[in-house]
Amino acid sequence: MSAFREAIAEAAGLIVRADADFLEIVALSAQVTGLAVLIACAIGFPLGALLAVGRFRGRGALSLAVSAAMGLPPVVVGLVLYMLLSRAGPLGVLGLLYTPTAMVIAQVVLVTPIIAALTRQVVEDLDAEYSETLRALRATRAQAMGTLLWEARPALVTAALAGLGRAMAEVGAVMIVGGNIDHLTRVMTTAIALETSRGELALALALGIVLLVASLAINAALMGLRQRIGEPAHG
């Protein structure tokens, strides 16, 4: 129990002292995860809508693939990306291995299927309600997708949050493609892994507490946003 007390005190100390190294790690985590989730939304929302209302060959197979990809083990994603981005791999010339960009790519791969699958479900449900009306208004399929996505925006915030949760908690893939390099690719989760391997369990736990607090704050903010946009716009 004293280990927990020590960890909580350490976490509070980290936040209060706000030392530069710690802030750098927190900031990089926020940047990598935030950017990855934004990109995943930009891909996942339209992809999900397309799977929900599109009519094309292979839609069923693509839908199944997206659902299955939700369960991709991060380590496998990391390994495949390592093999692609390694100097010896096909994309090696880009020099992206061991950069924050590689970490963003890994998280996009992990998060997009979650967001696309949740979006598909939400849009499919809405389509049952709206399809006759939209056809009566002679909306094209693209216009219908756009309308349904906009109508679904409160639920899409939840989908984005689910993606954010996975991205923030992820360690296996970013460890492999980022390399956990100090001041360059060290994020909250890889720092926790490092401190654990140093036997600094209290410090690792403290970082975990900070991660939890950050996650709570982001969730609270987005839930607030969800409530705001859940009510139809005025004016």
Next chain:
Amino acid sequence: MIRPLITAAALALLGALPATAQSHITVQSTTSTQNSGLYEHLLPIFEEKTGIDVRVVAVGTGQALKNAGNCDGDMLITHARAAEEAFVAEGKGLARHTLMYNDFILVGPAADPASAAGDDILAALSAIAESEAPFASRADDSGTNKAELALWSEAGADPKAASGTWYLETGSGMGATLNLGTAQGAYVLTDRATWDTFANKSDFEILVEGDPKLFNQYGLIVVSPAACPATRIVEAETFAKWLLGPEGQDAIQAFAPNGKQLFFPNAAE
């Protein structure tokens, strides 16, 4: 209202990602040097002097050699002499230099149920095998793991046959294996630097040390630009020269967290 907000956020996030430094090298390294904090001591001195940003990827020695073989590093700092020499022989590295040494130690519960304590590592391992006391092995092809397996074979024991009973193969790094060992009361062969800076020692003590067989040599290899054209050879050789020269060797000598020296420089011996 929301779209411009998202665009602004995306731009802010993109802009905030650290730009690629002008001059940097990537070092594929064993974990013990990172876990002990050695790089946090050395790198600021070197970076201050040269402006070269050194990026350390800490993995097991086996993994480090593989990554560097894929050209994903400019330099290696590892501790498995045979594998290092093979790397150079295959033309992937320029030359192997001795950099520094410390030693391996056997740690275990203070109660020492196998009566392994002493100054003879082979006798200690035999005692553990005979009493079937739990032993945690990294089993990750790291330098420490290679050394451990060589010692078992020299002791005439085949612990892998007992894998999953008293011989626990963690497949993890030194720290993770030590965490498991202290929790399970399992003996662990570790490098001294990792142990000395390890903070979760529980009731564990050093039981065997000082046996010449426990000598642990760290080597340095610059990746060959012939094998890997992307190698930043100028910067890598600058760092190698510094580490092997008097300044680097003195800096290694001076690294003594908790007042205890962890690595002993022995370049150019």
Next chain:
Amino acid sequence: MAERRVIPLSRPEPPNAEPGIAISGLHLSRSGRALLRGVSLTLGHTGITALLGPNGAGKSLLLRAIAGIIPPDAGEINLAPRLAHPALVFQKPVLLRRSARANLAHALKLAGVPRAARPARISDLLEQCDLTALAASPARSLSGGEQQRLAMARALAGDPALLLLDEPTASLDPKATAAIEAITLRAAGRGVKVILVTHDRAQAERLAGDVVFLHKGRAVEHAPAPRFFSTPASAEAQAYLEGRLIL
């Protein structure tokens, strides 16, 4: 009721004139059940036509087929070019989760109205449907009657020449019903052809110039409204108007 006198009732077309809507041999099945069984009809370019008939007669399905949102299994529907882009209003309107004004803006966008022309059109539509005061209100928080008025405004956004109404007042109270009927009559007064599906015989009498009586997927009778209500020709229509169950 005063307004009734100003609507042009649909009159018999000259024999060689192109019909507004020509339907021939229309068949439609849903999961193995034949719901429209050879409907043939000719309707004029203007006026209000009521589709009357008991539940399950196929009224709503016929309306959707005319709207083009359900393709028929067999048969043809020919709309005169003027009527080629019908608008449709359902019994239960599905409005977007935005303000009343934004709902209209969305419909105008889908109808291809240039952005610059939309504000004036929106004001006009709100005015027509007595929604000006509610322009900024969230559409989903409006009362049932207000929602249906907004659905009417949305249907009129594309300036259709053919307005298809599927029991638009079935869930509304008399006051809200009157408002919808007034909007319908004003549209018809401007020359918009209206086809109204209704259960409500009295509503058909109030609004329609001609009546199509559907029974079991067939158009059993098509007659000018006064004659249909005074002397229905078919046994099914007689029974329906007398309030008997027709089996």
